[in-house]
Amino acid sequence: MESIIKRECIVFDIDVKEKNEAILILVKKLKEHGVITDTDKFYADVLDREVLSPTSIGNDIGLPHGKTENVLRPAVCFGRLKEKVLWNSETEEFANIIILIAVPGNDEDNTHIKIISRLARQLMHKEFIEKLLTSNEDNVFNMLKEGLGE
Numbered sequence: 001m002e003s004i005i006k007r008e009c010i011v012f013d014i015d016v017k018e019k020n021e022a023i024l025i026l027v028k029k030l031k032e033h034g035v036i037t038d039t040d041k042f043y044a045d046v047l048d049r050e051v052l053s054p055t056s057i058g059n060d061i062g063l064p065h066g067k068t069e070n071v072l073r074p075a076v077c078f079g080r081l082k083e084k085v086l087w088n089s090e091t092e093e094f095a096n097i098i099i100l101i102a103v104p105g106n107d108e109d110n111t112h113i114k115i116i117s118r119l120a121r122q123l124m125h126k127e128f129i130e131k132l133l134t135s136n137e138d139n140v141f142n143m144l145k146e147g148l149g150e
Contacts, residue, residue, distance in 0.1 A: 004115065004148050007141045008033055009077040019085050019095065020047065023064050026077040026100040035075040035102055042070040042102065054088035056095055057120065059129050062087045065101035067112050074111045075102045076119075078144060080133065097132055099144075115148065122147040 009029050016022045027036070027043045036042040045066040049055070055063045077100040084094040099119060103112040122128050128147075132140055 003145070003150055004074050005076045005078070005141065005144045005150065006033060007137065009035075009075065010137050010141055010144075011077070011079045012137065014079050014081045014098075015083075016081065016085060019050075019062065019087050019098075022062075022079055022081060022085060022095075022098050023047070023050075023100065026064075026079050026098060029077050030075060030100070030102055033075075035072060035077075037070050037072060042066055042068060045070060046100070054090070054093075056087040056091065056093035057123065058093065059123065059126075060084055060093075060095050061097045061099070061123055061129070062095035063099050063101065063116060063119065065103070065112055065116070067103045067105055067107060069105040071102045071104045073104065074107070074115065076100065076115060076144065076148065077102070078132075078140060080140075097129070118148050 030036045031039045045068040046064050079098040081096040084096040087095040
């Protein structure tokens with residue numbers, strides 16, 4: 001299986017004012033690297049999922065995801081924002097680390113659940129989060145690759 005995380009899908013210093021802008025930047029990155037078929041459709045899929053239940057998981061982290069026919073292969077795209085953005089207005093949770101997960105709609109292996117589960121285990125550790133916030137691109141790539149079991 002092809003790697004879920006690519007070095008090219010790690011984006012630092014994203015300068016946005018709200019979460020949808022951050023999500024769109026990461027969606028465009030997935031399109032640029034041949035993961036999704038249609039930027040607008042996948043972006044809409046991810047936003048529809050956010051409406052159901054915002055994907056903030058605490059510790060200033062957002063885990064937006066989409067499982068749709070617009071995804072060609074499972075992938076993760078990491079974004080680190082310059083400033084935190086409001087992720088969930090109901091709980092007033094913010095995010096400055098965004099990990100966008102894309103999985104094909106015909107995924108019968110529940111790949112998105114496996115990815116979320118692996119990431120969630122790592123993201124429970126403050127030192128892991130701190131390294132995501134302060135490390136360079138190579139280190140973040142290696143941490144995520146290891147955290148995803150690759």
